Amino acid sequence: MAEPKVKYDRQLRIWGEQGQTALEKSSICLLNCGPTGSETLKNLVLGGVGSITVVDGSKIEEGDLGNNFMVDESSIGQSKAKCVCAFLQELNDAVKAKFIEEYPEELIETNPSFFSQFTLVVATQLVEDSMIKLDRICREANVMLILARSYGLTGFVRISLKEHAVIESKPEHFLDDLRLNNPWPELKSFAEGFDLNVQDPVVHKHIPYVIILVKMADEWAKSHGGALPSTREEKKEFKELIKARMVGQDEDNYKEAIEASFKVFAPKGISSDLQQIINDNCIEADSNSSDFWLLVAALKEFIAHEGGGETPLEGSIPDMTSSTEQYVNLQNIYQAKAEADFVAIERLVRSLLKKVGRDSNSIPKTMIKSFCKNARKLKVCRYRLIEDEFNSPNLPELQKYLTDEDYSTAVGIYILLRAVDRFAANYNSFPGQFDSAMDEDVPRLKSTAVGLLSDLGCNGATLAEDLINEMCRFGAAELHAVAALVGGIASQEIIKKLHYLGSSQLITRQFVPMSGTFIFNGIDHKSQLLSL
Amino acid sequence: MADASVQSSRSRDLDKLLLRPGNLVGPRFEPGPEMRDDLQTYARVLVVGAGGLGCELLKDLALSGFRNLEVIDMDRIEVTNLNRQFLFRLEDVGKPKAEVASKRVMERISGVNIVPHFCRIEDKDISFYNDFNIIALGLDSIEARSYINSVACSFLEYDSDNNPREETIKPMVDGGTEGFKGHARVIMPGITPCFECTIWLFPPQVKFPLCTLAETPRTAAHCIEYAHLIKWNEVHGGVAFDPDNPQHMKWVYDEAVKRAELFGIPGVTYSLTQGVVKNIIPAIASTNAIISAACALETLKIATECSKTLSNYLTYNGAEGLHTKVTEFERDKDCLVCGPGVLIEVDPSVTLQKFIDLLEEHPKLRLSRVSVTHRGKNLYMQAPPVLEEMTRSNLSLTLFELMGKLSKDVVNVNGTTTKNDQKISCLRKLSVVFKGIDGVTDMDTAGGA
Numbered sequence A: 001m002a003e004p005k006v007k008y009d010r011q012l013r014i015w016g017e018q019g020q021t022a023l024e025k026s027s028i029c030l031l032n033c034g035p036t037g038s039e040t041l042k043n044l045v046l047g048g049v050g051s052i053t054v055v056d057g058s059k060i061e062e063g064d065l066g067n068n069f070m071v072d073e074s075s076i077g078q079s080k081a082k083c084v085c086a087f088l089q090e091l092n093d094a095v096k097a098k099f100i101e102e103y104p105e106e107l108i109e110t111n112p113s114f115f116s117q118f119t120l121v122v123a124t125q126l127v128e129d130s131m132i133k134l135d136r137i138c139r140e141a142n143v144m145l146i147l148a149r150s151y152g153l154t155g156f157v158r159i160s161l162k163e164h165a166v167i168e169s170k171p172e173h174f175l176d177d178l179r180l181n182n183p184w185p186e187l188k189s190f191a192e193g194f195d196l197n198v199q200d201p202v203v204h205k206h207i208p209y210v211i212i213l214v215k216m217a218d219e220w221a222k223s224h225g226g227a228l229p230s231t232r233e234e235k236k237e238f239k240e241l242i243k244a245r246m247v248g249q250d251e252d253n254y255k256e257a258i259e260a261s262f263k264v265f266a267p268k269g270i271s272s273d274l275q276q277i278i279n280d281n282c283i284e285a286d287s288n289s290s291d292f293w294l295l296v297a298a299l300k301e302f303i304a305h306e307g308g309g310e311t312p313l314e315g316s317i318p319d320m321t322s323s324t325e326q327y328v329n330l331q332n333i334y335q336a337k338a339e340a341d342f343v344a345i346e347r348l349v350r351s352l353l354k355k356v357g358r359d360s361n362s363i364p365k366t367m368i369k370s371f372c373k374n375a376r377k378l379k380v381c382r383y384r385l386i387e388d389e390f391n392s393p394n395l396p397e398l399q400k401y402l403t404d405e406d407y408s409t410a411v412g413i414y415i416l417l418r419a420v421d422r423f424a425a426n427y428n429s430f431p432g433q434f435d436s437a438m439d440e441d442v443p444r445l446k447s448t449a450v451g452l453l454s455d456l457g458c459n460g461a462t463l464a465e466d467l468i469n470e471m472c473r474f475g476a477a478e479l480h481a482v483a484a485l486v487g488g489i490a491s492q493e494i495i496k497k498l499h500y501l502g503s504s505q506l507i508t509r510q511f512v513p514m515s516g517t518f519i520f521n522g523i524d525h526k527s528q529l530l531s532l
Numbered sequence B: 001m002a003d004a005s006v007q008s009s010r011s012r013d014l015d016k017l018l019l020r021p022g023n024l025v026g027p028r029f030e031p032g033p034e035m036r037d038d039l040q041t042y043a044r045v046l047v048v049g050a051g052g053l054g055c056e057l058l059k060d061l062a063l064s065g066f067r068n069l070e071v072i073d074m075d076r077i078e079v080t081n082l083n084r085q086f087l088f089r090l091e092d093v094g095k096p097k098a099e100v101a102s103k104r105v106m107e108r109i110s111g112v113n114i115v116p117h118f119c120r121i122e123d124k125d126i127s128f129y130n131d132f133n134i135i136a137l138g139l140d141s142i143e144a145r146s147y148i149n150s151v152a153c154s155f156l157e158y159d160s161d162n163n164p165r166e167e168t169i170k171p172m173v174d175g176g177t178e179g180f181k182g183h184a185r186v187i188m189p190g191i192t193p194c195f196e197c198t199i200w201l202f203p204p205q206v207k208f209p210l211c212t213l214a215e216t217p218r219t220a221a222h223c224i225e226y227a228h229l230i231k232w233n234e235v236h237g238g239v240a241f242d243p244d245n246p247q248h249m250k251w252v253y254d255e256a257v258k259r260a261e262l263f264g265i266p267g268v269t270y271s272l273t274q275g276v277v278k279n280i281i282p283a284i285a286s287t288n289a290i291i292s293a294a295c296a297l298e299t300l301k302i303a304t305e306c307s308k309t310l311s312n313y314l315t316y317n318g319a320e321g322l323h324t325k326v327t328e329f330e331r332d333k334d335c336l337v338c339g340p341g342v343l344i345e346v347d348p349s350v351t352l353q354k355f356i357d358l359l360e361e362h363p364k365l366r367l368s369r370v371s372v373t374h375r376g377k378n379l380y381m382q383a384p385p386v387l388e389e390m391t392r393s394n395l396s397l398t399l400f401e402l403m404g405k406l407s408k409d410v411v412n413v414n415g416t417t418t419k420n421d422q423k424i425s426c427l428r429k430l431s432v433v434f435k436g437i438d439g440v441t442d443m444d445t446a447g448g449a
């Protein structure tokens, strides 16, 4: 085995080689390499991203030695970007590491086109004004942006990009796609080959539960005018009927059938989430449509016609009590149906491509296949422009958060993290940055926060005095443990994003990034995601 | 915001938290330079494990004001560690993790002293663990957590009203990760649930039934486990399978492939074979960083009360979106590990040998190879041989005499027990009451349970 494969073994087990390739193709730009930024990049460099560019104009001071592992005593007075970059390079020589000694704020003002060369920009410890400007630049250049900030015992992480379509490959809440509530003809006729009254007890206890349920559901439907069990009593009765067919206490296959009987009761057809996606405005296929939306358009066609209201079959089945031979046969039935559905979708995709004037082979087979396998689980994440959120947040949500016990601290932190930037713009320092001004800074921060709330449309809303006090106490400190935590979350979200960035490789879009703004509450760890 | 008056001391950022009064802090928080200096001078933290979590913990603690750290780990560095254990380089492969990790952190952070211990956690005397103010756990095994938990809980004493004596509480912070998920928790023995109180959070791994492996394999994992658990013994009877021996692993893989071909089952790969046989848990740098940082932050809070503490269990899940949750679990009032001790009533004539035999038969304990200590004094020790010889003569004496003729008192016992078909070391606290001795009424014995 090659060395990199061994080195990355523990992560390849999560995202596979395609996921790793997506990481290795990426180029990441970091703005500000204090502990939050340095720790974010550390986790990415260890994982093997393609290249990093560290942008920071500051020189190392003694105070930096107390919170940043990537600077050391011998580098005091030297460029922080250079020093951090050198340490990061030491962690993984497969990564191309570069640094630029310049202040990010200046770069944002003077050289906006600089950012378009990267796949992703991670901006740490920026103030509001710079965040808004950078966000606009990145949206325009179609570059993903992650913002992260540590502030005392609090912080936030926020993703910004236009749209992110995900195909969840390992969603935990999805049931196996067995179609027990809506079996297709081949599955039905396969089930007919089994006899639930078979005399041989060994054969009886090895009938796969899928077959038991298909047959029992069929029997039920015949005596109930074609309907499946729907009321609580009917469901109970259905389970009793299965139980009555058991001939021995040790028949695991029947126990599995009873446990899985809810799959028979599940509603037919597609989920409301998926319904929403196929009704999306983006679905009007034209030459500008992304591969993703073209595939969704084909899916919509399929569901309406060939699929009879269902998505293409996933094709895999879970392990279940069975003889090896019958299990393999059953697998083949499911795979054959999945293959047939794939062929139908592929035909639709090819003709759509032709219709919009693209090469009909421009979406590869592997991608269509992966799309079919995961069609039930599509998800589209959209993010607001930061400027829009900051100027006009979702007011009903904001008001709800302010009065909800579970959210009030988190939204308080959100407001105060914005208020400290307003404060800094007015008073030229962060609240509590200097010991001497502590007493006057508390009321000043309070009035700044109240002013911000009223600008956002929440007149009369207040924040907890204790929290305002704490925020002043923090005095813009960047604590290492908080930075490592916030940076850790930022890096995890970036990794999920980079899987998406396998660009045309839908296959690797397998993890769902967070939505909204993550507010870190290091006081009691009751952190929250806010959707504003 | 450059300003000449910004104090540029090394603890510039931490000072904001430790030198200034706050409103959301613990009752014993006394802000000031003394607090920072005491933290540096007196606080002693043990990090258990120098792997993915341990490396991060050492760095995080060293940059959170702690200067006296020790780390214990029996493992050597492997290539597969390098995607997350950031203190190790390719040229370190084969060296003890604890030693390399300590050296790297000390090289970069002056003033920090880290003592490495390259050994098993069971190799240390119990008293070793009592030297620390806080124990931080960065482990991936349930057995090791359970052991350290029982050690920390063995220091706990209860007063006559059955309230824990504060000075005997040994706080622990514990972290764990798997892929994009993890947890961090704070354990205050006697106050918040100990590891054993909530052991149901860590259900044992489900094993495949042997008859499935032998007769009706259906998945790649069934074929692999057949080769590993059945075929290996048939062919190599007597030779123990060693998961770290590449030839052994290759043999299992080849056999699994053959079996899979025979039954028409797809999906057996070398990587999957290793994963199934060694029960490999996927691990990434970011999750370790998140969980360790939460643990380090809580360690700082326990030591200084500079903020509220996590109460008491944090879960993190980044696989689908981002979910964090704090759950306040409750102690198991009948916990054998962190409770006041299992009540054992014995006759004053019972010898130490007889007492040890009783523990083997006791339905709640089932302890074998038992060593017994009373108020720090060894009554009987199974090992090392020197100690065994020294204490052997006590076996024929009565426990009553050995315990100084007290009517009731606590003894600590150390032995092995069987859990999920596995032998594990464990420590138990026993509340021994002698029958018929003056001063003991029925009320007293009932209250000790």
Ligand SMILES: [Zn+2]
Binding pocket: B193, B194, B195, B196, B197, B332, B335, B336, B337, B338, B339
């Ligand atoms: Zn307990």
